[in-house]
Amino acid sequence: MSDATRAVEAIWRIESARIVGALARYTGDFALAEDAAQEALAEALVSWPRDGQPANPVGWLMTTAKRRAIDTIRRAGVQREKYESIAHDQDETYADDLDIERIDDDVLALMFISCHPVLSKEARVALTLRVVGGLSSEEIARAFLVPVPTIQARITRAKKTIAAAKVPFEAPSPEERRQRLPGVLNVLYLIFTEGSTATSGEELIRTDLAREARRLTRVLIGVLPDEPEAYGLLALMELTASRFPARTDSNGDAILLEDQDRTRWDRGSIRRGLAALEQATPRGLGPYGLQAAIAGTHAVADSVATTDWERIIVLYEALGRIAPNPIVDLNRAVAVAMAHGPMPALELVDRIADPITGAGRLDHTHLLPTVRGELLRRLGRTVEAREELERAAEMCTNERERAVLQQKVADLP
Numbered sequence: 001m002s003d004a005t006r007a008v009e010a011i012w013r014i015e016s017a018r019i020v021g022a023l024a025r026y027t028g029d030f031a032l033a034e035d036a037a038q039e040a041l042a043e044a045l046v047s048w049p050r051d052g053q054p055a056n057p058v059g060w061l062m063t064t065a066k067r068r069a070i071d072t073i074r075r076a077g078v079q080r081e082k083y084e085s086i087a088h089d090q091d092e093t094y095a096d097d098l099d100i101e102r103i104d105d106d107v108l109a110l111m112f113i114s115c116h117p118v119l120s121k122e123a124r125v126a127l128t129l130r131v132v133g134g135l136s137s138e139e140i141a142r143a144f145l146v147p148v149p150t151i152q153a154r155i156t157r158a159k160k161t162i163a164a165a166k167v168p169f170e171a172p173s174p175e176e177r178r179q180r181l182p183g184v185l186n187v188l189y190l191i192f193t194e195g196s197t198a199t200s201g202e203e204l205i206r207t208d209l210a211r212e213a214r215r216l217t218r219v220l221i222g223v224l225p226d227e228p229e230a231y232g233l234l235a236l237m238e239l240t241a242s243r244f245p246a247r248t249d250s251n252g253d254a255i256l257l258e259d260q261d262r263t264r265w266d267r268g269s270i271r272r273g274l275a276a277l278e279q280a281t282p283r284g285l286g287p288y289g290l291q292a293a294i295a296g297t298h299a300v301a302d303s304v305a306t307t308d309w310e311r312i313i314v315l316y317e318a319l320g321r322i323a324p325n326p327i328v329d330l331n332r333a334v335a336v337a338m339a340h341g342p343m344p345a346l347e348l349v350d351r352i353a354d355p356i357t358g359a360g361r362l363d364h365t366h367l368l369p370t371v372r373g374e375l376l377r378r379l380g381r382t383v384e385a386r387e388e389l390e391r392a393a394e395m396c397t398n399e400r401e402r403a404v405l406q407q408k409v410a411d412l413p
Contacts, residue, residue: 349372367392
């Protein structure tokens with residue numbers, strides 16, 4: 001890859017949301033704006049290595065994208081006034097096109113449209129990474145281990161759905177923003193979670209995807225600096241990512257929490273996470289803030305033995321009240337096991353697993369048999385532990401996690 005190509009990709013990754021947002025405001029057409037911006041990117045990848053990087057690279061991308069949008073409108077036979085109004089200032093610089101408040105409005109509108117509730121969860125994730133994150137279809141497909149045509153189809157359908165629903169390109173009102181912000185945060189959380197612990201494939205952690213989720217969350221905070229849960233989400237991401245260097249060995253194999261070298265934890269990420277957690281705290285912690293507080297409790301402990309497990313139990317109980325979820329219940333059981341031993345924890349897990357009270361809420365994941373198998377192992381119930389851990393290994397779709405489970409089975413007496 002040439003230096004010019006790397007420059008194009010770096011500038012695009014940083015500025016694509018502003019470019020697409022400004023184009024969408026100019027044209028009033030979200031799909032047209034995204035397509036025109038992609039055409040400008042493709043042209044830059046050809047012309048910059050050949051002709052050299054322009055003096056104002058962002059302005060070049062913006063002007064080229066505007067011209068592509070005008071060409072499309074002309075080909076479609078739309079009234080002349082529309083493309084003439086767009087073309088009026090197409091040769092102005094990027095800085096002259098947009099004042100800082102308009103930039104923030106454009107980026108905010110782009111994020112909320114990409115995460116619009118009319119779209120499926122998969123479409124929201126793909127569209128956010130494409131138009132806000134600036135990732136290519138190939139990068140998104142590689143991150144989620146799906147074929148490129150699948151990602152392209154999701155993005156195309158998402159743009160058609162937005163057009164059919166006549167979603168306007170505008171920053172939502174404060175009331176609508178409050179209603180839809182949880183959906184935006186959830187998309188960013190899903191992106192980070194897939195990067196933090198990949199659901200399938202050969203790699204345990206996809207650092208690029210997790211890093212992109214953190215960057216997008218900072219972008220959101222930049223345009224909505226008074227939203228405490230956005231800070232809570234960023235804190236959770238930073239504190240979780242701080243353990244990445246110690247979670248795998250040199251071969252990429254998983255290292256469990258109790259075996260991690262905590263001197264390898266990223267102290268800068270911990271400091272940033274704790275600072276973001278402070279920003280989230282004054283008005284009371286929401287679901288992401290509480291998860292960040294749990295991660296922060298781990299981050300400040302010297303070892304598993306010195307971790308404040310009682311505090312973690314209380315935080316999980318609070319999280320379970322405001323955001324009921326069987327995974328939260330399962331994690332609370334793990335904390336109970338660390339604080340009070342495996343027997344009371346197993347009673348909690350059995351209630352989660354009960355076909356009536358638990359209602360099969362975790363039948364689709366390997367997490368329940370993993371935890372239950374570990375508790376049974378600690379209680380000396382080896383035969384039952386083996387059955388649970390073997391079932392967990394069969395259900396696990398990530399090769400690195402499966403290897404850990406298989407090793408646990410092999411280590412049973």
